[in-house]
């Protein structure tokens with residue numbers, strides 16, 4: 417049997433243990449870990465112990481976070497807020513987490529991201545997971561601004577997969593000068609532009625699988641060539657193997673060494689080319705000559721059309737002439753009469769000139 421003193425000690429111990437762990441959370445001092453998983457929390461709980469290094473507040477109903485959410489958590493290196501309903505992240509929300517290395521915001525609904533949302537004062541952040549985190553494509557402008565202003569020069573991994581992104585504003589990643597891994601899989605990217613990846617000199621891995629790339633024109637190829645150290649993944653894009661894709665196919669063959677899934681890349685369209693390896697497409701003719709013949713055909717068609725138009729104008733002209741036939745007849749008669757008068761006048765003068773007597777008279781008069 418425990419005596420009273422022992423009971424009191426035990427109770428105090430229990431109370432202190434519970435006091436140091438927020439309600440609905442599990443705390444393990446030995447593992448430096450606090451988990452508040454799927455507990456219907458609507459905000460970040462207070463009273464998280466200072467020893468915490470790994471903090472999981474996942475699968476709850478949290479919708480807004482700001483600087484006041486994370487106070488006195490100097491030791492947190494891994495923070496996961498995935499599977500919540502976070503729609504707004506204020507500037508400096510994570511600034512006080514001076515040891516933060518890995519931030520997971522995946523599976524949220526970020527619609528408003530303030531310019532310094534991801535700033536961590538110590539510039540310690542290495543991994544940022546925004547997979548399926550953006551509400552829709554419109555958030556990409558906010559994202560670009562916060563990637564610019566959050567001092568993420570030490571970031572090494574950025575996951576933007578599963579986000580329905582259609583394109584990136586130019587230079588969006590240009591302040592992430594130490595980024596090694598960029599996940600863009602399962603978006604709706606249709607093109608890679610001139611300055612999409614500018615500034616990513618240290619990139620080692622770029623995942624573009626499951627996007628909407630039909631081809632990559634010279635501009636996009638040049639952009640990918642500006643990442644010489646990066647291994648690329650390009651699978652599951654709707655590559656369309658028609659005339660014009662040859663430069664891309666030749667580039668693929670040339671760059672096989674750094675395209676990890678090169679062997680598996682196949683045409684998706686047209687139906688006749690489906691499943692054809694992209695690596696052999698460069699040697700096929702793809703009916704480009706036919707397309708040229710088609711060009712000739714359109715040229716011929718336009719000539720025919722021009723002929724028809726000219727013929728039509730001619731017909732109208734003739735019709736107008738026909739309608740005015742009386743007036744024209746009259747004018748022709750008038751003209752003929754006028755000509756006759758002129759002719760007769762001339763004829764008369766000619767006769768006078770050719771009469772020797774008359775010319776002698778005139779010369780003698782002149783003398």
Ligand SMILES: *[C@@H]1O[C@H](CO)[C@@H](O)[C@H](O)[C@H]1NC(C)=O
Nearest residue numbers: 465466467468488489490491
């Ligand atoms: C962080 O951890 C260190 C050592 O584990 C400890 O001394 C310090 O008090 C902790 N910080 C906080 C705010 O509790």
Ligand SMILES: *[C@@H]1O[C@H](CO)[C@@H](O)[C@H](O)[C@H]1NC(C)=O
Nearest residue numbers: 470493494495517518542543
């Ligand atoms: C913490 O994050 C790092 C990446 O920065 C990762 O390697 C590690 O496994 C994470 N630890 C936990 C407990 O999640």
Ligand SMILES: *[C@@H]1O[C@H](CO)[C@@H](O)[C@H](O)[C@H]1NC(C)=O
Nearest residue numbers: 514515516517538539540541
């Ligand atoms: C800054 O972050 C590093 C880890 O990147 C950590 O070792 C260091 O203690 C932090 N400095 C301060 C002042 O918290």
Ligand SMILES: *[C@@H]1O[C@H](CO)[C@@H](O)[C@H](O)[C@H]1NC(C)=O
Nearest residue numbers: 498522523545546547573575
């Ligand atoms: C980011 O989070 C998603 C979903 O939680 C996970 O599947 C993915 O592996 C994470 N990305 C990285 C780079 O850890």
Ligand SMILES: *[C@@H]1O[C@H](CO)[C@@H](O)[C@H](O)[C@H]1NC(C)=O
Nearest residue numbers: 527551552553554555580582
């Ligand atoms: C994103 O959602 C907002 C709010 O519902 C809406 O106004 C905007 O048009 C959406 N943008 C896109 C690209 O769907």
Ligand SMILES: *[C@@H]1O[C@H](CO)[C@@H](O)[C@H](O)[C@H]1NC(C)=O
Nearest residue numbers: 548577578579580602603626
């Ligand atoms: C792609 O992302 C959407 C959400 O944007 C998700 O519903 C779908 O399951 C993802 N597909 C794959 C293959 O991961």
Ligand SMILES: *[C@@H]1O[C@H](CO)[C@@H](O)[C@H](O)[C@H]1NC(C)=O
Nearest residue numbers: 583584585586607608609633
């Ligand atoms: C990117 O380039 C494509 C053509 O390659 C163009 O249609 C698109 O408008 C460009 N996007 C941006 C954001 O510049």
Ligand SMILES: *[C@@H]1O[C@H](CO)[C@@H](O)[C@H](O)[C@H]1NC(C)=O
Nearest residue numbers: 586609610611634635636638
């Ligand atoms: C891309 O950059 C090249 C020069 O590097 C330039 O000639 C071209 O016009 C640019 N294209 C676009 C769409 O901005």
Ligand SMILES: *[C@@H]1O[C@H](CO)[C@@H](O)[C@H](O)[C@H]1NC(C)=O
Nearest residue numbers: 682683687688689690691692
């Ligand atoms: C293409 O390949 C996939 C799997 O490799 C297969 O399921 C599909 O039937 C193939 N389609 C055609 C048209 O050959």
Ligand SMILES: *[C@@H]1O[C@H](CO)[C@@H](O)[C@H](O)[C@H]1NC(C)=O
Nearest residue numbers: 666669670695696697698699
């Ligand atoms: C691909 O490149 C190899 C040399 O690396 C060459 O022998 C082959 O003919 C090329 N294939 C095509 C389709 O261009």
